[in-house]
Amino acid sequence: MRSKIFDDAELERLRREAIPSSNESAMAGDAAPHSTDQHPHVEAAMDLPVVVDSNDDEIVSHELEQMRSILEEAILETRSTPLENRPRLPRIPLSKRNRAVVRALNPMLVTYLEANRDLCETDSILFGAAVAVCRIIGAKLPMAGRATTQSNAIPAWRKRIEDRIAKARALIGRLTSFRSGNNRPRIMRTVRMAFAGTNISLSQPDITQKLTERIDDLKQKIAAWGKRIRRFSEGSRRFNQNRLFQSDQKRLYKLLERPKVCVAGQGPDQADIIAFWRGLWSEPVNHSEGPWMEVVASQGASVTPMDPITITPGDVAEAVRRAPNWKVRGSTGCIITG
Known part of the structure; x- marks a missing residue:
């Protein structure tokens, strides 16, 4: 044995x-x-x-x-x-x-x-x-029922930054209280710790200015830490969305969709939808064009124009044949997901 x-x-x-x-x-x-x-x-x-x-x-x-x-x-x-x-x-x-x-x-x-x-x-x-x-x-096994659950815990880096922000805000409160005339022992002890190693004495005549500078410095640090959290969170969100788009587009679109709004009555008529979009894209509009536009037009005058393309219903059916069946037209006539 x-x-x-x-x-x-x-x-x-x-x-x-x-x-x-x-x-x-x-x-x-x-x-x-x-x-x-x-x-x-x-x-x-x-x-x-x-x-x-x-x-x-x-x-x-x-x-x-x-x-x-x-x-x-x-x-x-x-x-x-x-x-x-x-x-x-x-x-x-x-x-x-x-x-x-x-x-x-x-x-x-x-x-x-x-x-x-x-x-x-x-x-x-x-x-x-x-x-x-x-x-x-003797190998450790996780508890049953937790194999497929996703962890929603806050990342360690975010916890550390949030702890720094909380401590800085508490210190700002103590310094502000001391600047207002609060001389309690706990407040005094915190203020001395805040200026430890800086050769600044609380009996100096310009201590109020030093307190203001220290408070402003802490506020700038809090703003920088908050911006770092937002930047990291935004990058993580984009990364997860890109990865989810590659694996499961339907789930991604469901996460992106807004809450459903109940609309009373019938939806818009198809003729009104066609007239609306035709008014946006088919009506000629006069723009104020600069001189460089005339130069570009003169350079492209010798280019042979492309033959007109006629799109038939069969072409549209062939193009959308491989599209996911959960992508359908909404009440506005545009392709939406759901």
Whole structure:
């Protein structure tokens, strides 16, 4: 029980002990699918020692039975856990001890895999085996139900900046109170700490000016820190929106849409919509053009004009054929998302 690794002879004996006989396999195959109503309790097996003594066969058999029990409990727990609530498996360090645990558990899976005829059940068995390995070697698993939830915690950098802003505002309040004539011991102690290392004494005649300068300096720092938070937040928001646009455009547009406003009555008539947009784009408008526009027009006079293009309904149908079906026209006739 004091060894930390398995040699080849120990691994071979583990395999022989772990592989059940044909009768045991048949009995286990009949019993495994009907044991889903049990309530596993695996907390006590988290610190199970995996090392064995090469001179004690009883200890080897005992530890193999414990490993088999942990595997069965993990598989039963995985079967009864919804897919979205499964814990996230950690990355296991590569070591001889962890390899030995995996090699010892692999033959135990034969009983479950031979009696299985469902792909989802196979996934549950393999995931349960991975959970069993983590519990045997002592790896930490996150709590169930938190695998797919997104963390909305405030970033550490923002907390640090907000703490600086809070401390600076508190210091401004103390300095302002001292400048107004408050000489309480707590206020005096804070003011002395604010001017520590600056060769400024509170008995100087220009202490009021020094206080004003110190307060203005703190206000400028608060403004700079607030601007840094806004800049970082804006950059993070743009980054997340760009990444979401590449993965799920529909979700992005739902996040960007404004609250729905209920409009009483019927929507605008189609003829009115056409007349409105035609009035914006089709009516000629006289602009005040500068001399450089005449130069550009004279340079492009020799360019052969492009043939007129006629857009048919078939062309429009072909162009929007690959567009997402959740992008539809709104009441204004423009393409919106929802």
